[in-house]
Amino acid sequence: MNLLPRLNEDMKQAMRSKEKEKLSVIRMLKAALQNEAIRLGKAQLSEDEELTVLSRELKQRKDSLHEFEKAGREDLADKVRNEITYVNLYMPEQLTEEELENIIQEAIQQTGASSKADMGKVMGVLMPKLKGKADGALVSKLVQKLLLS
Missing domain, CATH: 1.10.1510.10 (Uncharacterised protein YqeY/AIM41, N-terminal domain)
Structure with missing residues (x-):
């Protein structure tokens, strides 16, 4: 780059x-x-x-x-x-919410997360993959939403 x-x-x-x-x-x-x-x-x-x-x-x-x-x-x-x-202009293209949800679902399955208490594990797997491609606050919000559903 x-x-x-x-x-x-x-x-x-x-x-x-x-x-x-x-x-x-x-x-x-x-x-x-x-x-x-x-x-x-x-x-x-x-x-x-x-x-x-x-x-x-x-x-x-x-x-x-x-x-x-x-x-x-x-x-x-x-x-x-x-x-x-x-x-x-200098940032990588941002992922859509739908793409993020798919990646988050994979991370949830990969870590075996089942409750909000497992959020740290999921975020630990996700953030290196999503660095610069998604806002951390949005990722956190989506992880919470998907862990509660």
Whole structure:
């Protein structure tokens, strides 16, 4: 996947087309990836590590969006919505709810889970498979729903 070359190209394109907001988000993503590489002491991040950084950045923005909407700050909420759109460009395609339910059903059968108490086992099997492909809160909600049915 190595995102840095793609981010560099997109950054040049954003500069040429004078897309300030997109440029800002790309620079932020590059910095986050480079900081993570430095923190881990690596020259280059693996695809999985890049995905972890992107997921973290996306989650931070979603949390901020929720807080801004709660506080009635539509100006800031709009800015964060645009940032989320740009970050999503670099994320893998998200799974549909139906695809998620099928994967969750397989994990429930695989772990032999039968009650809500087994949710940790199911989530432990699911999250590595779904990393970056589904929102953790949605996965958790669906697991609960399927374990109770």
